[in-house]
Amino acid sequence: MLEGKFEEASLLKKVVESIKDSVQLCNFVCSEHGITVQAVDDSRVLLVSLLIGNEVFSDYRCDRNITLGVDLKSFAKIIRCGGNDDYLTLIAEDSPDSVTLVFEDKNSDRISEYSLKLMEIDNEFLKIDDMDYDSVIKMPSIDFQKICRDLSTLSESLQILITKDSIKFMAEGETGNGSVILKPRTDIDKPEQSITVKLNNAVNSTFGLKYIADIVKGTSLSNQIVIKISNRTPALFEYKLQSGYLRFYLAPKFEDE
Amino acid sequence: MLEGKFEEASLLKKVVESIKDSVQLCNFVCSEHGITVQAVDDSRVLLVSLLIGNEVFSDYRCDRNITLGVDLKSFAKIIRCGGNDDYLTLIAEDSPDSVTLVFEDKNSDRISEYSLKLMEIDNEFLKIDDMDYDSVIKMPSIDFQKICRDLSTLSESLQILITKDSIKFMAEGETGNGSVILKPRTDIDKPEQSITVKLNNAVNSTFGLKYIADIVKGTSLSNQIVIKISNRTPALFEYKLQSGYLRFYLAPKFEDE
DNA sequence: CTCGTTTATC
DNA sequence: GATAAACGAG
Numbered sequence: 001m002l003e004g005k006f007e008e009a010s011l012l013k014k015v016v017e018s019i020k021d022s023v024q025l026c027n028f029v030c031s032e033h034g035i036t037v038q039a040v041d042d043s044r045v046l047l048v049s050l051l052i053g054n055e056v057f058s059d060y061r062c063d064r065n066i067t068l069g070v071d072l073k074s075f076a077k078i079i080r081c082g083g084n085d086d087y088l089t090l091i092a093e094d095s096p097d098s099v100t101l102v103f104e105d106k107n108s109d110r111i112s113e114y115s116l117k118l119m120e121i122d123n124e125f126l127k128i129d130d131m132d133y134d135s136v137i138k139m140p141s142i143d144f145q146k147i148c149r150d151l152s153t154l155s156e157s158l159q160i161l162i163t164k165d166s167i168k169f170m171a172e173g174e175t176g177n178g179s180v181i182l183k184p185r186t187d188i189d190k191p192e193q194s195i196t197v198k199l200n201n202a203v204n205s206t207f208g209l210k211y212i213a214d215i216v217k218g219t220s221l222s223n224q225i226v227i228k229i230s231n232r233t234p235a236l237f238e239y240k241l242q243s244g245y246l247r248f249y250l251a252p253k254f255e256d257e
Numbered sequence: 258m259l260e261g262k263f264e265e266a267s268l269l270k271k272v273v274e275s276i277k278d279s280v281q282l283c284n285f286v287c288s289e290h291g292i293t294v295q296a297v298d299d300s301r302v303l304l305v306s307l308l309i310g311n312e313v314f315s316d317y318r319c320d321r322n323i324t325l326g327v328d329l330k331s332f333a334k335i336i337r338c339g340g341n342d343d344y345l346t347l348i349a350e351d352s353p354d355s356v357t358l359v360f361e362d363k364n365s366d367r368i369s370e371y372s373l374k375l376m377e378i379d380n381e382f383l384k385i386d387d388m389d390y391d392s393v394i395k396m397p398s399i400d401f402q403k404i405c406r407d408l409s410t411l412s413e414s415l416q417i418l419i420t421k422d423s424i425k426f427m428a429e430g431e432t433g434n435g436s437v438i439l440k441p442r443t444d445i446d447k448p449e450q451s452i453t454v455k456l457n458n459a460v461n462s463t464f465g466l467k468y469i470a471d472i473v474k475g476t477s478l479s480n481q482i483v484i485k486i487s488n489r490t491p492a493l494f495e496y497k498l499q500s501g502y503l504r505f506y507l508a509p510k511f512e513d514e
Numbered sequence: 515c516t517c518g519t520t521t522a523t524c
Numbered sequence: 525g526a527t528a529a530a531c532g533a534g
Binding site: 071074077078080081098108109110111112113114115116117 | 400407408410411431432433434435436437438439440442450452
Binding site: 017 | 530
């Protein structure tokens with residue numbers, strides 16, 4: 001039996017809205033530690049990895065592992081039926097054929113209850129090892145979103161160059177070229193505005209903006225994004241939750257492509 | 258001669274926008290008491306009944322009864338030509354072949370004048386008797402709109418169950434089921450947030466969400482909606498105006514359908 | 515299906 | 525106040 005109560009329905013709403021454009025069907029795997037999702041996008045280029053730690057919930061109980069195979073578009077429709085600051089409780093039996101969402105208004109007695117039919121979904125669960133990356137940057141997620149949006153008007157590719165004391169985003173296209181350079185900085189009053197760079201090796205990687213556009217949908221989940229890049233292995237884009245994370249793994253474009 | 262001046266053009270605009278999707282052609286019947294409309298939708302399932310009482314107007318004069326047969330789509334187009342807080346004066350002769358709309362900006366000297374050709378429209382004016390209903394509920398119109406919209410993503414039918422101390426809205430569909438339960442409440446600070454139930458008999462009625470979707474277009478006319486339901490007779494959905502009302506009569510679906 | 519308007523959020 | 529998502533209209 002799963003019973004997980006969110007203090008704010010908006011958290012699950014943001015999570016689902018963040019990944020529903022990359023992935024259509026996925027399994028929510030519930031264990032005592034929380035809820036995880038792992039899925040690849042339709043083109044099998046972008047890997048999405050989500051962990052909602054049990055500390056995110058105001059109440060959480062999951063006796064044994066339960067897998068909820070959901071259609072994210074239908075799931076999103078139902079989540080939109082709740083108010084953003086309703087309590088939201090997810091309920092499922094041990095071998096469920098449906099999951100129940102209960103929304104409770106904090107100010108009145110309105111209780112909305114929705115059940116969603118589940119699906120059997122094949123999943124190839126990949127064990128992803130923690131690894132060392134050549135460069136790790138941390139920056140305001142909203143700035144990363146704006147840079148990517150701006151540059152996507154020029155090109156289909158985003159080049160990221162990281163050196164010890166600068167981050168350069170570049171796009172070159174038919175109509176023109178653009179670049180944005182950031183310097184590391186520490187903002188004491190607004191730490192979420194800080195930009196940090198940790199460097200083992202300088203990197204110069206290029207990514208498809210089509211996929212980056214899906215990644216930045218996670219912006220609302222965290223003030224900051226952590227980007228870990230190595231030359232010639234998939235990069236990691238991470239939005240941290242209060243407990244858990246939403247991670248995207250995206251392989252860079254290689255020059256010979 | 259009819260001459261009716263609205264303090265705000267937006268009121269007539271809201272009224273017309275509220276019914277133009279249900280009804281294409283209708284007669285505006287003008288008398289000394291104000292303006293009334295009665296019409297059925299194309300499928301003859303939904304009955305619309307409107308009264309704009311003369312107190313709604315800042316100036317109103319109508320010496321003898323005048324019937325204005327209008328095409329609501331054309332009427333709506335013209336009303337959109339005025340500013341929302343323009344004065345709007347409706348003018349018609351005693352046996353008119355057109356109606357004139359005069360918009361006056363409150364802040365400048367702009368005066369816009371439009372005339373709309375009238376049509377001869379057959380109408381079967383039904384005398385609707387006030388009757389007692391099994392249940393009468395009053396609730397925030399915007400909440401009713403949201404509940405109906407939410408549940409319409411699941412099903413084509415909306416079931417409403419009313420008991421002494423609760424109102425339950427339900428929809429069952431292929432992808433899942435949904436229900437919303439409201440409890441009566443009195444909000445002293447925001448009386449428009451109150452929910453009341455008056456019950457002679459508990460009711461359990463089902464309506465086509467297709468028609469409900471047209472009904473909730475009236476939401477902007479009033480903070481509250483009054484819904485009067487009896488088992489096995491048409492239900493009444495009412496948005497009250499400052500003086501007058503917009504009412505929809507809709508027969509429930511019966512189980513044998 | 516795309517556009518403009520409206521609403522909610524930051 | 526500005527921006528971004530949601531809704532309704534063409």
